Amino acid sequence: MKIATFNVNGINGRLPRVLEWLEESQPDVACLQELKTPDAKFPAAALRDAGYGAIWHGQASYNGVAILTRGADPIEIRRGLPGDPDDNHSRYIEAAVEGVIVGCLYLPNGNPQPGPKFDYKLAWFARLIEHAAGLLASEHPVVLAGDYNVVPTDVDIYNPASWRKDALLQPESRDAYQRLLKQGWTDAIRKLHPDEAIYTFWDYFRNHWARNSGLRIDHLLLSKTLAGKLQDAGVDKWVRGKEGASDHAPAWVTLAG
């Protein structure tokens, strides 16, 4: 089974690029973030015509997450993280697909920091860690895939010095990511490529794509029960090089069985 995560930065404007990627990469499951569309304008029909069933949690202008499954409809488990009834951002959706629980997440960016947006990021992260503990305790096979907005280590960015004040590199952000991993999750790309510089995001500024000045912020975390089935993991970097691309490229894993 191939599971991918892709921050599309606007599903409607990006639809031709997304369909092109689905056709080429053929993921069985695709987690999408930053839909930037209300529920009513989600392009479900076009995706169904491409062979994918979908569930989505949209929001006008910002955020928004979806799970696509090839040749089937995802079975929704929940939308939104528990722990804060006042949080109205669409950043989490969870489904069951062929016996695997798939959590699709869009963690808050947190800039500028310090400030309320950074506080929200850390609070959301704490809620994710709490929810993830429950998922692990269930002993179900689980993948937590999405845009974590965290550069885990200095290997995961072309030049840490120029981003040292950014929310994505703060010690608090990195500590939260490590606390999550220490529950027993496996960062699939880093597990299979321990030393390689691998990026999933290149901003639109300063010719960063052409110079490969990227960041690794999109991650697929595997529960203990799935880590042993990890076969391959990578990034569809070619997607970022297309005309009209998102600033993120899709990341993916393949699992045995």
Add this chain to the structure above:
DNA sequence: ATGGCATATCCTATATGA
């Protein structure tokens, strides 16, 4: 400290992103 670019919406202006 700012801006560079891109997306979306209450669109010749503003908010957000990372």
